[in-house]
Amino acid sequence: MINRGNYSERQRVLANFGDFVLDHDDLHDILGEACRLIAHALDARFAMVMEIDPATHTGFARAGIGWRPGIVGHERIGLGVSPSDAFAIEHSEPVIANDLAGKQRFVSPSFLSDHGIVALVSVPILLRGRQRYGVLQVGDNRTRAFNEDDVDFLKTYAMVLGPAIDRLLTAAALRTSDERLRLIVDNANAYVMVVSDADGLITNWLGGSETILGWSAAEVTGQPVDLIFLREDRDAGIPERERSGACELGMTADVRWHLRKDGTRVFLDGQTIALKEQGGNLRGYLKIAQDFTERKHNEDRQGYLLNLSDSLRLLTTVGDIAALAANGLAKQLGVDRVVYGEIAGGMLNVTYDYTHDASSIVGSYSIEPLGSGLMSAYQPGAIVEVKDIATDIRLDDAGRAELRTRDIAAFADLVLFHDGGVVTFLGAQSFKQRAWTAAERSLIREVGERVKTAMERARAETALRESEARLRQFGDASSDILWIRDAETLQWDYLSPAFESIYGLPVSRALMGDNLHSWIELIAAEDRPHALDSIQRVLNGEQVTFEVRIRRPDGESRWLRDTDFPIYGPGGQVERIGGIGQDITEIKHAQQRLEESEERLRIAIEVGQQGLWDWNIRTGDVIWSDQHYRLDGYEVGEIVPSYEAWRARVHPDDVAAAETALHQAMDTRTDFEHEFRSVHPNGTVLWLYARGRFFYNDQGEPLRMVGAMIDTTERRAWAERQNVLVAELQHRTRNLIALVRSTADKTVRTSIDLPDFRSRFRDRLEALARVQGLLSRLTDVDRVTFDDLIRTELSAMNDTLDRVTLEGPSNIRLRSSTVQTLAMALHELATNAVKYGALGQPAAQLTVTWSLGDKGADGRPWLHVDWRESGVQMPTNDMASRGTGQGRELIERALPYQLGAKTTYVHGPHGVNCTISIPVSGTTLDTRHG
Secondary structure (H helix, E strand, O other), X not given: OOOHHHHHHHHHHHHHHXXXXXXXXOHHHHHHHHHHHHHHHOOOOEEEEEEEEOOOOEEEEEEEEOOOOOXXXXXXXXXXXXOHHHHHHHHOOOEEEOOOOOOOOOOOOHHHHHOOOOEEEEEEEEEHHHEEEEEEEEEEOOOOOOOHHHHHHHHXXXXXXXXXXXXXXXXXXXXXXXXXXXXXXHHOOOEEEEEEEOOOEEEEEEEOHHHHHOOOHHHHOOOEHHHHEOHHHHHOOHHHHHHHHHHHHOEEEEEEXXXXXXXXXEEEEEEEEEEEOOOOOEEEEEEEEEEOHHHHHHHHHHHHHHHHHHHHHOOOOHHHHHHHHHHXXXXXXXXXXXXXXXXXXXXXXXXXXXXXXXXXXXXXXXXXXXXXXXXXXXOOOOEEEEOOOOOOOOOOHHHHHHHHOOOOOEEEEEEEEEEOOEEEEEEEEEXXXXXXXXXXXXHHXXXXXXXXXXXXXXXXXXXXXXXXXXXXXXXXXXXXXXXEEEOOOOOEEEEOOHHHHHHOOOHHHHOOOOHHHHHHHHEOHHHHHHHHHHXXXXXOOOOEEEEEEEEOOOOOEEEEEEEEEEEEOOOOOEEEEEEEEEEOHHHHHXXXXXXXXXXHHHHHHHHHOOEEEEEEOOOOOEEEOHHHXXXXXXXXXXXXXXXXXXXXXXXXXXXXXXXXXXXXXXXXXXXXXXEEEEEXXXXXXXXXXXXXXXXXXXXXXXXXXXXXXXXXXXXXXXXXXXXXXXXXXXXXXXXXXXXXXXXXHHHHHHOOOHHHHHHHHHHHHHHHHHHHHHHXXXXXXXXXXXXXXXXXXXXXXXXXXXXXXXXXXXXXXXXXXXXXXXXXXXXXXXXXXXXXXOOOOOOOEEEEEEEEEEEOOOOOEEEEEEEEEEOOOXXXXXXXXXXOOHHHHHXXXXXXXXXXXXXXEEEEOOEEEEEEEEEOOOOOEOOOOO
16 A cells, blocks of 8 residues: 555655756756655655766765765775675666665675664666666665665656756766867867858858958858958859858868958968758858968969079070069069169169069169168178168158159068179069068078079170180190080080190090090099989089099009089070099099098007197187097087086196196297096096197287197006005015014024024025015005915925814904014924924824904904914923024014014923914905905
8 A cells, every 4th residue: 555645745755856956957966955855755864876987887976865974975886796786786676675784685885884774775777778877775774674665766766867867967068068169169270260151151250260361250240251262263153162062062172362351362271061950951151271371372482483493594694584583573472563783883773673563663773862871781692671661760751752752662672792882682672561571581582592593604604605715725725624525415525635644645536436435435444434424414404523533545543523514505505514624643642641641640549548639729619539528528529629628627626737737838838748637427537647739820829729638547556556565565675674684683592503593594584485475476455364374384394284273264364564573473383393393293283273353452353373282292391492492582572562462382291382362454354265
């Protein structure tokens, strides 16, 4: 049974929601109100709209009521974990879950349990075409049973909500699309965009139409779109043809000149598009085009310049050249008049002009009214430009009046030639004020350059024809070969006598038969293609200079430099080709010798690793060799060489001395010699030795300095090491002499007779020699190690190491000042052991152990040595006294006195036990050995 009270209330809720939807366009507000009303209608504490996010395959808490902060607008559930919402979305079916705390077939999201939700009902929200938007759910944290009536109400509610959401989403997308279209249209300033109706009347004037064409939208709305077409195109029916083509094909191209409001032309590249309704009825037209005026002008001008160049080649007189250039330039610029003339002797002589519906001004005029301010601007290659004679400050009233008599309001004159007092110019004139653009100035200059070249050629050809007779006389006296060939047959018309002295062949014989073929035969085979190609280039109008080797009939080989040029006939065609042949054999040999010399010099510089410089003192320009860059710590080509770049790398402590030496050498005219340090960016410091020489002008002013520098870092380091080694050698020598003297004195005191002294002294000297052998093999940073010292001494005792045990760390470094005295002590112990102790008795044993102790008060580590004999048959008292003389004195008195050692020396029942503790090097372990 349907509860009529609930039914009425729910219908009222639906009606209220429908009214709310009609009055609001904000989706957030509508979804929030939907949740509030549905919760009220079902007497539930919680309601939510969960929206599908296809990108992440999750449901998003889009709106809701009753939830704690941080849920709505933030919470997401995975659609793959089978919560009830996901099921409703996936299957487009309602879901009732009245016991979420019990065993359900759905896994509930954590936020539901966090709110204590025990009952939940969900229905899908569908958009147009049953597209899934999300789910509408109602929940409660009170025990209750949602039923089918609740589901039906929610489904009805969702059916109202779905179309509302669909409408708002569609409207939002439409607004976005409209906004994008508006932005595109508003920002399409580079395009003409004109919309017209089916009759061709303008309805919309968009994009850059006003900027490009000049009319405002108010001026053209309702006007025929034909008004932007040129009159000749309108007369030819072009606008109607474009529209009919668009109706038939949908679109037709529109690439042509159009008309601006001010009467000037603009070149548009675009298309006309027919706008039709869905039923195919014509609504109007869209004309969209881009302004390509400048590009079109450039293309037309380039084509004009190419044609002009070709045409000028055919002309041989200055008048014809001026006429052709003036005619074409006037049409390209759209000016009223173009003139060609000269300024000389205070007069302006116009020799040719081209006018457009105006009178000619060919004639002579005084330049005095124009004033010196304006006329001084006519410099070589200059464009003298006046935009408005009424405002140009270089003109006074007399000058303005003079120009107005010739209808000139603005002009731009290009100076072609400036030969002494004669100025030749090409000028464009306008009868109203005109601002000359950069493109127009460029065109005037381009035309002027071509005219200048053509006139120079014409003058040269005239001069050539006039001097042809004199040429033969000159050729007869010239040491170079002068020749002329017929352009069609390529046979020599003229060959100067110098041919015979260079080629070794009489001129008469050279002119016989097919002399082109016979000439080619005289050229080295590998150079013949180059020679023939050069002739062809001259026939095409080029002037060519090339070098070839010739083989004379007598077998001699010579180098020849030929300069060939075209000689034009009256019609502008190449009628003959002329040439000058110069014998450059000696130049080539000298050049080869120079190149070989330069190569040898280059190799010498590279091998010597010299950094060269050449300093132009006047300009500051400096040239460095590659090695100079490297010596100063720069990559080759990294910077532009300069005095400042060199100074920047000089060590700060050496800058003053280096600059003082440099300026002193400059002032005293002596060679610069100085050694200084260069600091590189990576911290490397090099010692450099530089030597240079200054060159002066006649007034004694320095002009140039050249020099070289080398890296002396290794040499200085070697010298410093040598000084250290010499000092060390002197120190060791003094110590050794003192030790030898002391050893001799003590040996004398303890020797029985001279043979005894000789034997004992020789042994001690040999011990010293062994120590010196160890020391001599060291560098200035090496040290003798204790294990090397003890093994060296014991190894000298007649192969007794089989009864010796050595134990202790290896590579303990000894100070050099310690080695000799300690070695003598070990020698005395070993000698005594050989004579009376463990090394002299087969059953005895010697054990030497050593260790490294803690640092003492002086901060240095200590070496502790224990010399212990065992199994020794001790000698009688008399014999024992013989073994406790000089050696014992050395150990007990000399070591503590000289080295600060601590020692003990005891005759035990089984042999000698001696201990020595001595400070050793601060860098205790020799890392080279382990």
